[in-house]
Amino acid sequence: xxxxxxxxxxxxxxxxxxxxxxxxxxxxxxxxxxxxxxxxxxxxxxxxxxxxxxxxxxxxxxxxxxxxxxxxxxxxxxxxxxxxxxxxxxxxxxxxxxxxxxxxxxxxxxxxxxxxxxxxxxxxxxxxxxxxxxxxxxxxxxxxxxxxxxxxxxxxxxxxxxxxxxxxxxxxxxxxxxxxxxxxxxxxxxxxxxxxxxxxxxxxxxxxxxxxxxxxxxxxxxxxxxxxxxxxxxxxxxxxxxxxxxxxxxxxxxxxxxxxxxxxxxxxxxxxxx
Amino acid sequence: xxxxxxxxxxxxxxxxxxxxxxxxxxxxxxxxxxxxxxxxxxxxxxxxxxxxxxxxxxxxxxxxxxxxxxxxxxxxxxxxxxxxxxxxxxxxxxxxxxxxxxxxxxxxxxxxxxxxxxxxxxxxxxxxxxxxxxxxxxxxxxxxxxxxxxxxxxxxxxxxxxxxxxxxxxxxxxxxxxxxxxxxxxxxxxxxxxxxxxxxxxxxxxxxxxxxxxxxxxxx
Numbered sequence: 032x033x034x035x036x037x038x039x040x041x042x043x044x045x046x047x048x049x050x051x052x053x054x055x056x057x058x059x060x061x062x063x064x065x066x067x068x069x070x071x072x073x074x075x076x077x078x079x080x081x082x083x084x085x086x087x088x089x090x091x092x093x094x095x096x097x098x099x100x101x102x103x104x105x106x107x108x109x110x111x112x113x114x115x116x117x118x119x120x121x122x123x124x125x126x127x128x129x130x131x132x133x134x135x136x137x138x139x140x141x142x143x144x145x146x147x148x149x150x151x152x153x154x155x156x157x158x159x160x161x162x163x164x165x166x167x168x169x170x171x172x173x174x175x176x177x178x179x180x181x182x183x184x185x186x187x188x189x190x191x192x193x194x195x196x197x198x199x200x201x202x203x204x205x206x207x208x209x210x211x212x213x214x215x216x217x218x219x220x221x222x223x224x225x226x227x228x229x230x231x232x233x234x235x236x237x238x239x240x241x242x243x244x245x246x247x248x249x250x251x252x253x254x255x256x257x258x259x260x261x262x263x264x265x266x267x268x269x270x271x272x273x274x275x276x277x278x279x280x281x282x283x284x285x286x287x288x289x290x291x292x293x294x295x296x297x298x299x300x301x302x303x304x305x
Numbered sequence: 306x307x308x309x310x311x312x313x314x315x316x317x318x319x320x321x322x323x324x325x326x327x328x329x330x331x332x333x334x335x336x337x338x339x340x341x342x343x344x345x346x347x348x349x350x351x352x353x354x355x356x357x358x359x360x361x362x363x364x365x366x367x368x369x370x371x372x373x374x375x376x377x378x379x380x381x382x383x384x385x386x387x388x389x390x391x392x393x394x395x396x397x398x399x400x401x402x403x404x405x406x407x408x409x410x411x412x413x414x415x416x417x418x419x420x421x422x423x424x425x426x427x428x429x430x431x432x433x434x435x436x437x438x439x440x441x442x443x444x445x446x447x448x449x450x451x452x453x454x455x456x457x458x459x460x461x462x463x464x465x466x467x468x469x470x471x472x473x474x475x476x477x478x479x480x481x482x483x484x485x486x487x488x489x490x491x492x493x494x495x496x497x498x499x500x501x502x503x504x505x506x507x508x509x510x511x512x513x514x515x516x517x518x519x520x521x522x523x524x525x
Contacts, residue, residue: 054497055400058393059385067486071479081380088376090397095493102441102489106460110438113453113461114446 055091063092133294140287147273147281156180156272173238173255180257181268187224189238191253197242206234232259316342316388325383328374336374343370346388347395354399361402369395444492452488459485 057063062085068074069082086092105111159179171192176182189202202222205212211231215222230236240253260268273281321342327335347369348362355362373391377383383390448456455473458464466478475481 055397056393058390058397067482068479070482084376084379087379088372088394090401091497094497095490098441098493098496099486099489101437102445102456102492103460105438105441106456111442111445113457114448115453115457117446 055094057091058089059085063089066092066095069096133291136287137291137295140284140289140291143280143284144288145284147277147284148270150277150280151269151273154274154277156269157274159272170249170253172253173240176238176255176257178255178257180272181260181265182257183260183262183265186226187230188221189224190221191240193220194242194247194253197244197247199243201241201243203239203241204230204236206231206236208234210234211236230259233261233264234259321387325377328377329381340370340374343373343387343391346392347373350392350395351399354396354403365395365398365402369398372398440496441492444495447495448488448491452484452491455481455484455488 062081065078066082066086068078069086074082086096102111106113155175156177158177171194174190174192175188189204191200194200199216199218200220202215202217203212204214204224211234213224213228213230215224224230235256235258237254237256240248242248242253321339324335324339324342328339344366348366351362351365351369355365369391372394373387455469458469458472464472466481469481470476470478473481473484475484
């Protein structure tokens with residue numbers, strides 16, 4: 032096995048030879064094409080003799096028969112291996128063949144799609160401008176939730192940029208119908224809403240941040256709007272609002288998977304004629 | 306490529322066909338005349354491969370003609386184009402010779418006396434066997450998934466023909482054999498080209514400088 036693997040690593044493509052000759056020629060192609068019938072147990076004696084005589088003089092057919100015999104013996108005694116049995120070799124079992132190429136492409140594509148989905152949930156979503164006041168890059172603002180973010184109904188974690196000079200922060204969370212209001216103070220630049228506070232779901236919310244002292248607040252204040260929703264809406268939002276890197280990764284991965292599937296299906300459809 | 310039609314034109318079937326019954330009946334003069342007719346295309350085809358000065362040229366020509374004569378005796382008849390047949394035999398014989406020369410470089414007998422006296426396979430034999438296996442393995446690596454399954458059932462699993470037939474969705478056992486021949490045929494084609502192509506270089510254009518059997522140009 033190791034020997035075969037080693038030899039495969041060294042092999043060159045079979046088609047890289049500058050041909051000066053097409054190789055052995057069958058003397059009587061109309062007979063040679065029926066060479067396979069020699070193995071039929073119930074072959075008529077006349078036909079068997081005809082084919083045997085042909086093999087006797089035709090070097091091409093004799094070579095073919097020898098090869099068939101050698102391949103049969105080699106596969107049976109393990110000195111030759113089928114592509115699937117070469118899986119342990121570092122050399123590709125089908126060289127740079129299409130089968131291996133399509134499969135590799137599909138595998139890479141599937142990994143890329145999976146990675147993109149994971150990144151879509153790990154990386155912060157892209158903020159949406161919903162007509163409300165949104166943070167600008169130069170001014171302090173909320174880091175999470177981002178503008179227009181859809182969050183799942185679980186203890187909400189709020190993070191914002193520290194404002195230089197602020198000794199503490201005052202947070203005001205309310206829904207747009209003003210049925211839910213919650214106020215909190217902290218010296219940090221983050222806060223997790225206590226689990227015992229149940230926020231309405233689904234509902235649209237707004238968070239307003241006031242630094243202490245209040246003069247440090249930028250013009251227009253610091254605020255962000257977000258929305259609570261069910262798990263389905265949450266997933267849909269995270270996929271559509273994913274940052275650019277996971278989006279590109281997803282598109283590339285999907286294209287690779289589709290290409291692989293199409294390639295394999297087309298290859299499969301090329302049946303051996305009978 | 307040799308154009309056997311040239312030979313056909315100069316030697317129509319009316320000339321060589323009547324010699325066949327005599328050759329089959331053991332008529333030495335008929336066999337002799339037939340051999341002389343066949344020698345021309347055989348020599349021409351061999352000369353294109355080997356050149357005029359090759360020491361094995363005469364042997365190849367003689368072997369080719371004898372092979373055709375023996376084949377006619379075995380078949381007890383001959384149908385088809387006997388010149389084309391002879392030319393192809395000669396060309397294949399030349400290929401054999403080139404392969405043999407490629408793989409067994411001529412060396413002084415004194416240098417290999419010990420190897421010759423030993424029954425053990427020589428290092429060269431082992432090398433050739435390894436090379437053959439390498440080529441076969443590389444060609445096998447190119448076969449399709451369907452062929453792989455078929456060959457596995459055939460040679461490794463040892464499944465019955467009926468089981469293979471059912472698994473392959475075929476109506477007859479013959480179809481299984483045929484499919485196997487298709488699968489192995491690809492391996493054969495790859496190796497055939499490989500061996501021929503890398504073993505020698507045809508003497509391109511050489512035939513144009515050669516005298517044709519009748520002093521005519523007979524190359525395609």
